[in-house]
Amino acid sequence: MAHPIIQANGTASDRCEEGRDLVRDVLERIGDKWSVVVICQLGDTTRRFNELRRMSAPITQRMLSATLRGLERDGLVTRTVHDTTPPRVDYALTSRGLSLLKVVRDLAGWAEDNASGILSSRTAFDAR
Amino acid sequence: MAHPIIQANGTASDRCEEGRDLVRDVLERIGDKWSVVVICQLGDTTRRFNELRRMSAPITQRMLSATLRGLERDGLVTRTVHDTTPPRVDYALTSRGLSLLKVVRDLAGWAEDNASGILSSRTAFDAR
DNA sequence: CAGGATCCACTCTGATACTG
DNA sequence: CAGTATCAGAGTGGATCCTG
Numbered sequence: 615m616a617h618p619i620i621q622a623n624g625t626a627s628d629r630c631e632e633g634r635d636l637v638r639d640v641l642e643r644i645g646d647k648w649s650v651v652v653i654c655q656l657g658d659t660t661r662r663f664n665e666l667r668r669m670s671a672p673i674t675q676r677m678l679s680a681t682l683r684g685l686e687r688d689g690l691v692t693r694t695v696h697d698t699t700p701p702r703v704d705y706a707l708t709s710r711g712l713s714l715l716k717v718v719r720d721l722a723g724w725a726e727d728n729a730s731g732i733l734s735s736r737t738a739f740d741a742r
Numbered sequence: 743m744a745h746p747i748i749q750a751n752g753t754a755s756d757r758c759e760e761g762r763d764l765v766r767d768v769l770e771r772i773g774d775k776w777s778v779v780v781i782c783q784l785g786d787t788t789r790r791f792n793e794l795r796r797m798s799a800p801i802t803q804r805m806l807s808a809t810l811r812g813l814e815r816d817g818l819v820t821r822t823v824h825d826t827t828p829p830r831v832d833y834a835l836t837s838r839g840l841s842l843l844k845v846v847r848d849l850a851g852w853a854e855d856n857a858s859g860i861l862s863s864r865t866a867f868d869a870r
Numbered sequence: 871c872a873g874g875a876t877c878c879a880c881t882c883t884g885a886t887a888c889t890g
Numbered sequence: 891c892a893g894t895a896t897c898a899g900a901g902t903g904g905a906t907c908c909t910g
Contacts, residue, residue, distance in 0.1 A: 630778070636853045640849065640856075650769060654762075663893075667892095674883080674884060676893090677884080680883095686867065689863030689864075725767070791872050808902095
């Protein structure tokens with residue numbers, strides 16, 4: 615067996631096969647253009663709409679709104695409306711959202727670790 | 743601090759902020775419709791084109807071809823052509839691809855663990 | 871067997887303008 | 891402040907046909 619690291623987890627090898635639609639579902643959520651950005655910007659603190667908008671620039675109002683609604687729908691984010699003037703709405707990650715944040719950060723870590731290698735691979739490939 | 747787990751890794755909190763374009767780049771690769779499926783089907787073994795096609799059904803020829811080329815471009819997959827008749831081409835994950843497989847399996851694990859919760863959240867949200 | 875080329879339908883996103 | 895509505899453009903994937 616060439617790469618024992620992959621075999622370490624007994625059931626993990628099946629997890630890709632089995633729940634393909636599931637995985638696709640999740641990836642369609644976090645694989646869109648802004649979900650990961652918003653999740654990371656939220657982190658473990660509460661943020662307001664325009665605050666997130668600034669932090670996630672250059673996201674548009676429309677996309678931030680849509681992204682937050684999607685995350686809320688999946689139970690990853692809570693939306694709290696304070697009935698004041700001017701209106702104030704707070705967003706925060708749920709515990710499920712926080713657990714996803716962890717996974718996403720692992721992914722981000724992998725991305726950073728492999729970014730330069732990937733970029734040079736691309737350059738080499740395109741030069742053929 | 744409500745969720746110390748998030749704070750565990752000193753630099754990890756920055757990894758989302760810092761390399762946003764990086765992360766997006768990676769997510770555009772694995773976030774497309776088929777990359778994750780193909781990566782999982784490859785696992786740590788070598789596969790031929792039509793073999794992958796069957797395993798990844800209902801992927802089309804066009805998309806399998808495009809997906810594999812993308813993965814090869816990023817140095818995640820090797821493509822080995824055997825000059826025989828009929829032609830035979832073998833695909834396998836590189837070590838970089840295998841390291842991504844690990845991360846992807848974590849993601850798949852998260853997806854499985856949270857699938858039912860997410861689905862019921864969606865139902866509840868849509869019923870409002 | 872392992873693809874490439876073409877055409878089409880759909881989705882996702884951005885820009886802009888407007889509202890409670 | 892925190893959104894919604896509408897429109898147009900780009901990208902992405904599927905179906906089909908063809909080839910060394």
